[in-house]
Amino acid sequence: VLKAGEEEEKEEEGSQRNDILAPYLLTYGDKPLDAATAEFVAKQCKTEFRKRLLDRSAIIQKRLEMEHEELKKKRALLQRRNDSHEKDEKEFERFQTQATFRIQILEQRLARHEMQSIAKFAQLEKTLAEHPRLQAMWQRKN
Numbered sequence: 001v002l003k004a005g006e007e008e009e010k011e012e013e014g015s016q017r018n019d020i021l022a023p024y025l026l027t028y029g030d031k032p033l034d035a036a037t038a039e040f041v042a043k044q045c046k047t048e049f050r051k052r053l054l055d056r057s058a059i060i061q062k063r064l065e066m067e068h069e070e071l072k073k074k075r076a077l078l079q080r081r082n083d084s085h086e087k088d089e090k091e092f093e094r095f096q097t098q099a100t101f102r103i104q105i106l107e108q109r110l111a112r113h114e115m116q117s118i119a120k121f122a123q124l125e126k127t128l129a130e131h132p133r134l135q136a137m138w139q140r141k142n
């Protein structure tokens with residue numbers, strides 16, 4: 001059973017798939033597109049989609065690098081203190097465990113994003129190929 005929020009999300013997702021070219025087609029209205037315009041719109045859509053995917057990947061990568069850097073700093077700080085106490089070592093162990101967990105999650109998130117990006121981009125290309133307003137692009141090539 002879907003919850004109300006999930007149902008709305010599914011509906012929005014479905015309408016976004018149907019509307020994927022809406023922002024790019026606003027300037028052309030309802031008039032049919034010629035082959036060059038259709039190709040331009042498809043290319044623009046793919047470019048912006050690719051940019052969004054790469055931006056998301058960069059955000060995850062940046063967070064991963066920050067976690068590694070923070071762990072490295074804490075480790076160096078503990079090593080600089082030659083007279084480390086058991087309390088400091090236990091605190092570092094706790095921090096290291098949590099940091100390692102966060103790093104693993106971020107690595108999994110990055111890998112999942114990369115795999116999903118490939119699938120999402122393939123789906124976008126399929127959607128563009130089947131979109132009725134872009135048929136002129138395919139008719140020219142045949």
